[in-house]
Amino acid sequence: MLLFFAVVMGLPLLFLVAGSFNLSLPGKEAVYGLDNWLHAFSDRATMDALWMSFLLSVVRLVPAMMIAVVFSWLIARTDMPGGNAIEFFCWLAFFIPDFPLTLAWILLLDPNYGFLNMVARHLPFVDGPLFNPYSFWGIVWVHTSAGGIWFKVILLTPLFRRLGAAFEEAARVAGADTLAMLRRVTLPLLAPMILAVAVLSFIRGLQSFNTELLLGTPAGIYVYSTRIYDYIRREPASYGEATALGSIFIVVLGVLLLCYWRFLSGNRKFTAVTGQGYSVARVKLGKWRLVALAGCLFYITVMTALPLVFLIIGSFMRRYGFFNITSPFTLTHWQNLLSDPIFLVALENSLIIGAITTAGGILLYSTVAYLLVSRRAVVAPVLEGFCWLPHVLPGILLGLGILWLFLATPLRYFFYGTVWGIALALMLSDSPVTTQAFRAGFLQLGADLEEAARVTGASWWYTYRKILLPLLAPIAGAVGLMNFGGALTSISTPVLLYSHQSRPLAILLLEYSVTGELERGAALGLLITAIICLMMLAGRKLGLKLSGLQ
């Protein structure tokens, strides 16, 4: 069973790598050779794209980590007022999909009609647009406002909290002021974990596709994922080069992951820093508490609230940015969107894909997790590591691998271009997080609760229904909600797999954006954002644990 699971996980990868040596088109008779690799390595554009991926990921990591550490420390370890509210906001902001947010920044910063550029034009010494989002720094900026930073805060806050006050208090008693304490005790103690979060963020950053596609492509800035997309969307499609590029990236990713595991396993002594019977006394900031609060609020306002507000305004404007024309506001875009038959089909597709992904994922991965837990002695850690691969495997590569799989095998008749194919791809990418969540759940329950039922006379099936399932319902709910949200917003995974019949909402959003229908795109982006936020809020109301899963 577990072996089967590993094979299913590995199959798209296998086909991807095999495909890179295949010189003919997928589905045709295979001709093997090294030409694709030679092209990929001799083509400057390919290597530039890889280099740009790393550069972008590294450059934006630095400010993001610093801001995330400050946020987490303020929330977890100080008496800053409103810490809980800010933590809640970080959690909510984490779920805001990045595509609508990128759209919002375009509306604000576009050189021709961007609102901020128009305001800046009235300033002295400014002629021409002040900001340009279609640039290296534009991409970095937008990423700094999107989910990545909140992802780090969500991971770091519990670490800071667990550190406990005793270490810091000991530093205080020994004569250190707040800064010295931070510099000499708090940060060094947490350094390994902070570094681990940074490396994980870096690897996840490499998966990024949406922002680079919207902002990089017009300026000729390509990262490897947009380059792959470009290879496949051009006429005629260059599957070979795209696949070779993907394969190079997988090798690099493998090396990075290996380093990451090595690093984590070599640092066990630090992970043991958890407060046994810790006190939760917080650092007193004195007059700085309000300054800290103001700083946090300012960042949140500028980076999240501002673009979202302008996204809302944009969706109601006849022509975005033109406030001077007669009756600039209109409901047309919303009316057009909601009455567009394509929209209705896409909505239906998205719901079907989401439902299949969620239900299938819960059923499959809860079973896998149960097996992992109940036979933990048999399972090699290698296999477990293998199951994590889809989590860091960029959606575009997963899509490409699955595309090869579908095209080269009879699976195409059922999966190629259908909602089932997209759902399958999304389900694969959900596997690590979902499996781990269930695994943690089973481990936490312990065998006792199950065995107690068996001894009192319940069969395995009765025990599963009456004891295990109800106890795991919160986990299943949380995981299901996250996966459903992921299925709704994912662009890079289905972008190579959809057809006109199976186009989901997120892809429709992409199409509106690249064909210049920004106002309608804004409306659709808002709709998706609203659905996600409402879902997550409802989940939280129901008491589901929606963070810490990532």
Add this chain to the structure above:
Amino acid sequence: MAPAVLEFRDVAKRFSTVNAVDGVSFSILPGEIFTLLGPSGCGKTTTLRLAAGLEEPDAGEISINGVIAAAPERGLFLSPEKRRLGMVFQSYAIWPHLTVFENVAFPLRVRRESSEMIRQRVSRALDVVGLGGLSERGATQLSGGQQQRVALARALVYEPALLLLDEPLSNLDAKLREQMRFELRGLQRKLELTILYVTHDQTEAITLSDRIAVVNRGRFEQVGAPEEVYEKPATSFVGHFLGRMITLEGTLKRTGGGAWVQLAGGARIAIALSELDSLRDGAAVRLSARPEDIAILPAAELGKNQIDGVVEQVDYLGDRFEYHVRAGGALLVLSAPKRDRYSSGAKIRLSLEPSCLSVRPR
């Protein structure tokens, strides 16, 4: 004689390279509390889980009320739900999503009893363990002691042939543990329960059990009534595990009429003959006794079976004194009631009763 409720015949269970249970045989009679006592990792919990059917043995035979429950050589294995047992887990394993009532009712629902029957029997079981008014409480709102009672009620509610208790008191604080021990014994007598009890706490084992099996490295070192196991430990492991032992080294001397041990300082200690089965004259032996059986007396002329010693350190323990005494070539830790008081450096005598001494070869 009534047939055994539970019988193990040469049962063995390995985990990779460790013999968790290594050829164990015993039987439990109706109405008996049979305790497995031993340090953690000695195999006592595995033995209990074998009885429950939560582990399958590698060899041997287990039968419950004369019916074979596991016999790997013949390919027989009865799954846990078919064994009609009650079990209380160390963690209690109270299902957190069910109320107290539903937790206790579970075994009856499994058996598809009528709802009227369930209501009656659950409330009777809850009354028995003293939780009458709490049936609608959520399981997570209970204190440790209450959870323990729910677990017990759940195990009792369908009147199982045998009750398996896996360190049921170890998660309770000291006062509550004492009270529950007392209640458990009362309940067992009233309902004539047959119990297999697992613990690492010697006080618990001695006060509760009809018979104790001292377990070490997957084997039974000694099986017997509490008094027998405590007073006449068969091995030095048993002696040391059940309370403290003091030991003195010497040489065995035997003549036609009697036997004594010559200690390092020259003192002679007479011993009972039954202890001597196979030991020869001149053998190097170790003399051991429970510290409370040794009386400390003020220095005076040495009487029979007395040796002199010096107090090196005195610790005040509240209810008694503890003396570190240099005597017979060894440093002995002895306790004495508060009415006798010796200060550090005082010369004293120790009196050793032959009936309380055991002799083993070195």
